[in-house]
Amino acid sequence: MEDVQRDVERWDGWFEDFFALLAGLWCRVEPRLTARAYIKALLGPVERKNTWQIAAYLGHTAPDKVKDLLRKTTWSWSQLRDRVREFTVEYLGDPEAVLVLDETAFLKKGDKSVGVAPQYAGITGQTENCQVAVFLAYITPYGRALIDFALYLGRLWAGQAARCGEAGVPRERAGKVLTKPELGRIMVERARCARVPFAWVAADSVYGQDRKLRACLQRHGKGYVMTVPCDETVTAGPVGPMRVDKLVQRLPLVFERRSCGQGAKGERFYDWALAEASWPSPAGEVRRGWCHLLLVRRSISDPTDIAYFAVHARTGTTLATLVKIAGLRWGVEDCFETAKSDCGLDQYEVRKWEPWHRHIALAIAAFAFLSVSATRTARLTRPREDTQPPTDPEPAIAWPPLTPPPILNP
Secondary structure, X not given: OHHHHHHHHHHHHHHHHHHHOOHHHOOOHHHHHHHHHHHHHHHOOOOOOOHHHHHHHOOOOOOHHHHHHHHOOOOOHHHHHHHHHHHHHHHHOOOOOEEEEEEEEEEOOOOOOOOOEXXXXXXXXXXXXXXXXXXXXXXXXXXXXXXXXXXXOOOOOOOOHHHHHHOOOOHHHHOOOOOHHHHHHHHXXXXXXXXXXXXXXXXXXXXXXXXXXXXXXXXXXXXXXXXEOOOOEEEEOOEEEEEHHHHHHHOOOOOEEEEEEEEOOEEEEEEEEEEEOEOOOOOOOOOOOEEEEEEEEEOOOOOOOEEEEEEXXXXXXXXXXXXXXXXXXXXXXXXXXHHHHHXXXXXXXXXXXXXXXXXXXXXXHHHHHHHHHHHHHHHOOOOOOOOOOOOOOOOOOOOOOOOOOOOOOO
């Protein structure tokens, strides 16, 4: 019992240090205390982390204060997002960090929630009535966190002035459709301008096929390992330009069996091959000391299951390093799973633009605290991992387990 009490006191102390970085976002004492309690409730043993159950957990007889925090109180969710990013970088920052772009869906009923529409939901693998948001994850050997996000507004919303007005969508977002790659570019550029240390960007083909994103990273000297569709055009020496799947059939590739990291069922082994290539880019020729490459991943159980990666890397970057970067993309899935299950990322019951963004910002704040706290605990018992590319064979990164804290004092 004494050990449990010490854990509670330690986590409470860490939380107060963490919230001190955020407290200035709320000018008045009452909403500041409500925000503090809200984040604690997101980390607590609340069955369904909506306004009613959060209020009950906090001992309120009605959810008015919690609802006001999301709907009425004056404060900036974008400033909270930026503070979360700064906190994440302070404790998890690494010059070799990987930024990962990916989206997740929030299943909904009805048509009033901002951004909701019949659209593909990766969590079910089919078209659902849902909201979709693009997130930017920050992945390092010390941990991972979500540092930015943007709600996707498809054609059923963008340009629909009356509908957007009812949902409180700002005029600058209601006027046109911003594609998921465009939202991704905005977030990566925001991280770069904020001097977030990172060396790589990883993403699936939704973002990898965006030549403007690839060009932006190329111009600023950032590496990328991003999946591209099979019909993406590429050139390899005298071969091409042609579809990447057709080009791979003509190249004398040598495959190596390697793990790209831990999965739910253990190490994820694939056959991998690497070739020099030239990817079309508005940025033009690559700068000296850098190169374009084609990374190919082939399933062991089904050799016809092949994935193609566009790569921009420093000359001499090894296959082992690129396989590791490709595998780190799955870290964002761990972020989504934990942020939803332990921090209430998807458990909101709000419909309009501002309340939605406020809840998501508070949830990624809770997740950042959870991730950094796990790292701080791990560092008490083992030294900081080497950030340099390890020698072959490539070991998988073993992140600290993200377990909910002992029950924090509300």
